[in-house]
Amino acid sequence: MQCSQKTITETGGTSMNYRIFLxxxxxxxxxxxxHQLEQWDFAVQVVQNFRGVLGEFTAFDxxxxxxxxxxxxxxxxxxxxxxxxxxxxxxxxLSSASDNMNLIMAMNMGGDDFIAKPFDWNVLLAKIQAxxxxxxxxxxxxxxxxxxxxxxxxxxxxxxxxxxxxxxxKNEYRILQALLEQKGKVVSRETLMERLWxxxxxxxxxxxxxxxxxxxxxxxxxxxxxxxxxxxxxGYLVE
Numbered sequence: 380m381q382c383s384q385k386t387i388t389e390t391g392g393t394s395m396n397y398r399i400f401l402x403x404x405x406x407x408x409x410x411x412x413x414h415q416l417e418q419w420d421f422a423v424q425v426v427q428n429f430r431g432v433l434g435e436f437t438a439f440d441x442x443x444x445x446x447x448x449x450x451x452x453x454x455x456x457x458x459x460x461x462x463x464x465x466x467x468x469x470x471x472x473l474s475s476a477s478d479n480m481n482l483i484m485a486m487n488m489g490g491d492d493f494i495a496k497p498f499d500w501n502v503l504l505a506k507i508q509a510x511x512x513x514x515x516x517x518x519x520x521x522x523x524x525x526x527x528x529x530x531x532x533x534x535x536x537x538x539x540x541x542x543x544x545x546x547x548x549k550n551e552y553r554i555l556q557a558l559l560e561q562k563g564k565v566v567s568r569e570t571l572m573e574r575l576w577x578x579x580x581x582x583x584x585x586x587x588x589x590x591x592x593x594x595x596x597x598x599x600x601x602x603x604x605x606x607x608x609x610x611x612x613x614g615y616l617v618e
Contacts (some may be wrong), residue, residue: 382430382452397511398422400441402432402458403473407450408496412445414502421507432458434464436526441468441509448474448485452606456488463489464542465523465530467511473498524559526617529603531559545601550575555588558607558617567614591615 398545403409409425416423424439426432429451431596436444444462448455459470472485485493492506524531529540538545547555553574558565564617570611572587591607607615 382428386618387463396422397443398424398435398439398441399507400439400444401425402455403445403447405447406428419504427517429453433461433530435527436463437523437530438615440523442515444470446469446470446472446490448472456484457488459485459488463544464539464544465532465537469514470574471506471510479610482535493596522558524562526559526562527599527603527606529601529606540601540603544602545597547594547597549592551597554590554594558615561616563616565610565614565616569613 399416401409401412401423401519402411405423413423413425424433424435428435430453432453446455446459448466450458455472455474459472462468462470469491471492471494472490473494476486481527482493491510494503494506522531529538529545531538531552533549533556535551536547538547538552538555554571557571557574561604568584568587571584575587575590595607598604607617609615
């Protein structure tokens, strides 16, 4: 063991598709859960690398997480804390350890619900649907942009790296967002200046250079060396 989308009809006839991220190391349970969830037409991804749960989470950008407690390398509480650094996505803990202490721990670590194994499929579905309706009826889905373990939450404009927050100015955030949205591609200086104009501040070539250099210094100080590359005569990129 390594260290289809649900459509729920809402009021007014609108619908939304949901992705579920499953963190479960028992392969038979994971396969059974995935099969059942896909029967309900959810899109499901089962974690593959139990040392890289956060990276897989951000890449999949799920609407809900099903999290086992006892896992290889790090337990589910650890990964719940890591996810909470970057996202408020609903998390349901699944565990055969159903005593009150584990229930309290799950809630204190940022979990939204707890289901003891073995569980009733209908109860699980009801809990999932209730959490999704509560979360996404009144708010949008979280958009996470990730590169080299740095995670930019575009909902609240927060950048984190290994659990540490990196404070950005409005201009620095817009530059980084533009580069991460086009990860692996060169973003022209003209495009970046257009982004910065949206801040209602005067932007010229020198202003852009100053902001990029300040952003680079912050990323370098946090341990993200050579995060932004320059393509002379073209622009910038992350890759």
